[in-house]
Amino acid sequence: MERNLNTNQARQHGSISLLTIVFMLIAILASGYYYIDRKADIRAQDIMSKFVEQARADGVELHYQDIDASPLFRRVSISDFEIKGNEQEPDIQLKNIQITGFGFNALEDETSTLPLSMTVDIENGTLHLKPTMVEADTDLQALVETFDEHLQFSTHFSYELDTETGELTLSTTATVVDNFYSSTELSFGGANWLAELDAQSPEQAAPDMMSTTLNTLTIAFENYGIIEKVRSVAMKKTGKSKQQLTQDSINQLNQLKLIAEKNWGNLFIPMIDELIKFSADPQRLKLSIHPEKPLGATIFMSAFMSGDTGLLDLIKQARIEIKAN
DSSP states (O other): OHHHHHHHHHHHHHHHHHHHHHHHHHHHHHHHHHHHHHHHHHHHHHHHHHHHHHHTTTOOOOOOOOEETTTTTTEEEEEEEEEOTTTSOOOOEEEEEESSSSHHHHOOOSSSSOOOOEEEEEEEEEEEEEHHTTTTTTTHHHHHHHSSSSSEEEEEEEEEEETTTTTTEEEEEOOOOEEEEEEEEEEESGGGGGGOOBBTOGGGHHHTTTTEEEEEEEEEEEEEEEHHHHHHHHHHHOOOOOOHHHHHHHHHHHHHHHHHHHTTTSHHHHHHHHHHHHHHSSSSEEEEEEOOEEHHHHHHHHHHHHHHHHHHHHHHHHHHEEEEE
């Protein structure tokens, strides 16, 4: 009995010792992360303070509520960021900005190479056009008449570089509340030079940029009300009904279709047909480029130097496609 009791006590003592070690390791790791996280926050705040001071020296007022750097998630968050322009510049408020993709070293070093991947998300942004900007600018007056003085938006931007293949993928989205949503997807080849690009001196990579190719491109648009707003303004100015304006657009595209067919054959006919479909029912529009082989800089230069023949050849190689709804 006594022997069993001693054995159980020994086991219990061993368990307690093991738990103690585990808790100590957790405490050490937590303390270490807190130190790094705190150091990252201080560094981020220091960089932001310098940025604000530089902007003020250039005549732009910047304000923000808080900035938080997380080394674990490789993320920096900025809340309530405001750009106060002068009487002829808009005010911009960004409720939340999240930048993900760079490590703690990026905050430590004044100069660093660009990260191989990065994401920037802006949520609940507002663009405010001041009356002092609008009153003397007819273009801005037309813009305000269509969109109003306040535009609410959110945006996303991300890229990723595969150093093994040299492929760079890039995507963006933009949502303007009650107006539209758009997205862009691109992929490039021969982009390995970006891995060595210093963030503060991109001009050094200019010669290497010529080796970059366009592999694919997709642009998508969704109408959230912008087409109706544009037509509403046009109705007031022309006195025409919505149906008449729609038919005018379709007639113009049909006329373009006849000209295109006469001058360039059937190359543009499918694209124009899709634009006609969108004009009749403006919901979604998508443009995509999927060439048989990547399009290099020399192809573009040759196309623009060769007149209509070169441009038509480039369009054929690019295999441009437009789809509506």
